[in-house]
Amino acid sequence: MSTRPLVGALAALVLTASPVLAAEKPIVIGVPVGLSGANSVVAPSVVQAAELAVEEINAGGGVLGRKLALEVADDASGAAGAQKAFDALIYQKKVDVIIAMETSAARNAGLPAVTKGRVPYIYTSFYEGHSCNKNLFVNGWVPEQQVPPVIDAFAKDKNAKTYFLIGSDYAFGRGMLAFTRAYIEKTGAKVVGEEYLPMDGSDWTAIISKLKEAKPDALVTSTAGGAPNVTLTKQLRGAGVTLPYANLAVDEGTAKSMGKDADGIYLSASYVTGIDSPQNKAFLAAMEKKFGAGLRTPNDLSVPEYEAIYLYKAAVEKAGSTETAKVLAALPTVTATGPRGTIGMSKQHHAPLTMYLGQVQGDGSVKVVGTFKDVDPGEQCPKLD
């Protein structure tokens, strides 16, 4: 896995070296991701998605006659690493744009760099919302888009009146559950408990006992991705918790690593592999063909990366240049059609998205049990419109 960035760099090298490109410099896309640290589980799938997009676009003649090239850098899933990665990409590799999935800390650490370095930044991760910067665009979901489908479904199908909320004590966990609580209360239901454990905490015993005591109708969790999520789910199942359970932080890959503990979990996402559209099928086939056995399952973090590169292409073509000011002006006005459908970042630098309610099956696959068209991201950055 660690060889991936090398392969990426090599691919970029090969591409830049091919004779067609001798005429003009390629457009360089910087991808800072967490190759090490918390995000390193998902990062390789993001890099793969970016590689496919670049390959497809170059095969189709590039952008404004120029080829695309990728520069991947490790942000170590944190602020200090992101500072190095952004500096390296902006000042050393002279990238034209940054398109990446990162932790919120890494994104925040990158913002001063893209502002000073005058580079557009498309953030392709779902996050807790309200990150505003004139250079920043987001095509992943925010709580306003993800939470309502789950709560609505629980209210309707499970007749849930009381909820228990559990999260990791960090910006995403708290942000998601704050919105969830507000939304639950708006619909007239009640939150009977809201508990947090530190991100690196591994003992959920007391919280689970409180949950069992509170006897809610449904459970909503929003932990840090990966390890804490798996730990919580294992301990929940160990304690025999079988409530309707929505996990706001689970993706298909993590669900698989939980084995049968994940069975029955609800999740809400803008992408699941089971989306039944020609674009998605073509995308999955192309990924399979390009990466074969080394393929990392595409997911809600890697697909937006793929689509964001197409969005950038559209913006550059509309602007007629890679000049930052022009690209930033064009970005909110363009759309691109990909596995998740036709998407544009038209709403205060954020994107209205079609959301899917899924349920994890016994074999680890995710079945789509509900589709919600063009859910609005709400008021994210009113000052930017």
Next chain:
Amino acid sequence: MLLLLDILTTAAILFVVAIGLLAVFGVLKIINFAHGAWLTIGAYCAVVTGKLGLNPWAALPIAFVVGAALGGLAEYVIIRPLYRRPLDAILATWGLGIVVGQLITLAFGRDVQLTPNLLSGTVEILGTGYSAYRLVALVAALVIGAVFALVIERTRLGLSARAVIMNETLARSLGLDTARVRLVVFMIGAGLAALAGVLLTPLTSVDPTMGVGWLIGAFMLVMVADTSFLALAAACLVFGAAQVLVSTFVSPVLGSIAVAVLAALVLRISPKGFSRA
């Protein structure tokens, strides 16, 4: 009742995790900061056991043997030159932990690993279902504690270890091969850490950094227990209770740092910790 069970099982898990560290600290007077890495090694033994299709419980002996063997190697190469520099030993073992973590990452990848279930389901106690596995963990702690006590009290090795704990110079002058005792004890400590790693798999995610989160708590407990394993049991009960009670009645966030903060304060007030009582 539920609260009491939570306290007992939490203390049991803390005890299982910390006992290997205690053995090493007692005899070698060295804090093994690679302890977390050995927990991880144990958990990955469970992963491999699962992949080989063996009975999940077979992971326990396998992990103990693998952990002890690797521990022996580490003792020989890294710990031995640092007996006279205990603070440097902390650093070197911390570095060793980093190295082990990266090697595991290179071999298995960063992903969270799926491990076979040792035991699932719940047991009906006083009208509520309680996690069966947590009760198993309680039994495991009692068994490990009992075996540990037997080894200390009834075997030649235990006698030698106690002699080294009390007065190493004297033990050596009486013809005891103290270097050998240290090697064997370090191997046992490492083996116990790996064993604890397997026992943790049903409770936590298995990934290359899983051990770090347990390290500080175990470390603080051992500092409070000094070299006595009975004191360790007491410390696990008291701080486990504190953790559960603070988590239940105040905030889980405070609960999770309760062990570290309380242990630091206990040590400030009574530098010998619980071992004096």
Next chain:
Amino acid sequence: MPETVPAAGLAAARASGRPRLARAAPLAVALLAAMALWVAPLVLDTFAVNVLTRSMIYAVLAVTVDLLWGFAGILTFGQAAFFGIGAYATAMLLSAQGGAPHWMAAAAALAVVAPLLLGLAVGWLSFYHRSTPLYASVISLVVPIVVTQGIYSGGERTGSSSGLVGFDVLPLEIEGFFRLAAILLVVVTLAAWILVRSDAGRLLVALRDNEARCAYLGLNPRRLQIGLTAVLAGVAGLAGFVFANASGVVAPENAGFLFGTELVIWVALGGRGTLVGPVLGTIAIDYLAANLSGDLPFLWQLLLGTAFVAIIILLPGGLAELARRAVSVLPLGRRAAAPRLAARPARAAPRNEAPLLSVEGLAKSYGSLTVLESIDLTVRAGELVSLVGPNGAGKTTLMRCLSDGTEPFRGSVAVAGTATAGLTPNRIVALGVGRKFQVASVFESLSVAECLRLARAAHEAPSPLRRADILGLPQPVLDILRMTGLDALMAEPARLLSHGQKQALELAMVMALEPRIILLDEPTAGLTKAERTTIGTVLKGLAADLGIAVVLVEHDLDFVREISSRIVVLHQGRLVLDGTVEEVVGSALVRTIYAGGAHA
């Protein structure tokens, strides 16, 4: 009473005058470094300028870690927490109030004061009488964990896991921040350099080498350690202020325990205890990481971890040690000159017949084991009292009870009328008690002159800026040095001295305290006959000429007979005989005890 250096000594010192150049060296190097760093942004590319700005700020932290760990022997992971608090104090204040100049000044002040106060608290928690270095390290681990948790739980105010971004910063371009960081680094390193080269700086090394000896020289190790922790916490906070401004973002990991360990790794690789090693090590490793880790994230960590382990085991002095060895091959080595010795007039000790030391009903037991029982003892000025008795009679325990009031015992001990119960050793030293240990307790890394200078530190505070050219010592100390030949070895590191020389050095250090009572535990153990005679002569002189009360534990009965004015016999924790030499030597009881088998 003002103490004066004889004019002749001063003049001699001035005449010999160590070259001013050598003393100005740190300043000159710092000036050159500052100038080079000032122009560096003009030649470096933007990437390097940005990365090095942060590397230099981290290097400031490395200097503080090196002072604490490399020099004072306090292994700390906590500097990251103080740095983080400085950075967050800055970011939070500027987020709330904006970056107007007065708020900027307030942020800088807060960034220093907040960590400083926490540093005081942490110091108080970490260092107390009989605390262990391991305990201090434990606390330094807990601090960043608690601080990080606080940041996570801070919600909007601290930005939780996402950190804070978008606050106003100093109106500088990236070159400006580079220069700001460079100035901070040069100033902090220069200050540290001047400190460790100064006489006061040797105090840090003394703390690392032998904390107990520091206390028994009347210095308060706790106060020094707490003060050092607090001041360096403030420096780390200032670095945090510059960091928050230069990077425009702060994150929980800046305060975290992992960052704390990283700092230690950098210092270890660069070479602890060398200042320059950690600075260059930090900058090089951090810069290299920025260039390499993107390509090989896991391999990079693996290499760094392996190098760290290898360095700790094989090369504790780090890369600086390697460089030093390489340079020492060249014929450039020079040892710092020792200061000139000068006599200080002896303190006029009022001589009266009131007992200097009175012990009443002293008893001590460990659990059910009684070690001392109803000891009554009075010692007056000018007496030379020997404590004799077989092994296990409680002699050393008695010495400990006399010199450390925190030792739990019953009964009372008074020095010149002041009860010592509850007093730490350094406060008992202040009452005029000097203690020499059984195994010579000196500062192994320091030179003979430095050891003696520290022995005077409680009387005259050593300068934190410079090395004095003159070492003023009381006449008796000079006599001891002359008689034992130590005066010719002033620049020699104490660890290279012979066993007997170390004993003599320790005695000289104790005498440099100008004590009224000295407690000596087997001062002649392992010495040659000649050395024994010398020590005997010295002791007799001290008691007879200066009226110092000497209490010594001794096994060599011939020696005891020769020098003592009184002999006290301890047996099985009881004082069985207290009389003149003749009385004791002639006693049948003593003969029985030494023949064994007596049960008094």
